[in-house]
Amino acid sequence: MATNHVQKGNVMTWTNGTSADVAAGDVVEVGTLIGVALGDIADGAEGEVAIAEVWTLPKEAPLVISQGDQVYWDDTAGEIDKTDTNTAAGKAFADAASAATTVKVLLNV
Structure with missing residues (x-):
């Protein structure tokens, strides 16, 4: 072992x-x-x-996020976005519509 x-x-x-x-x-x-x-x-x-598992995090509105999208953390705005110059946060675990203020994220994958 x-x-x-x-x-x-x-x-x-x-x-x-x-x-x-x-x-x-x-x-x-x-x-x-x-x-x-x-x-x-x-x-x-x-x-x-x-630093793992799925978490509901605040999301940039009116951004549409699709399940499986790579998402990033904008520390200044305090929200998830799809801007690849921010810190990689993980993958969207579920779709998030434009009006949604949160998104489910599988961290660090």
Whole structure:
């Protein structure tokens, strides 16, 4: 049996160095990964962030997103878009119509 396994990798510990508190459910950038805070994380504190699975995230309106589209996180606007100069967030798990304010995203794939 392998002895070098560390953990499953769906959640990681992250140190908040953003100069602001992060609330549970907020999106954070961890290098080139996108994470979702699993609890409130004060500035300078450590907390757990999910870096896998499907999450409902705010979306740019009136952007139409189709299931399977590559999506990106616009940290300035605080929303998902399809601009490839932003941080890759993952794949759209479901369609999101123009009027939708959220989209389901499979993180970091």
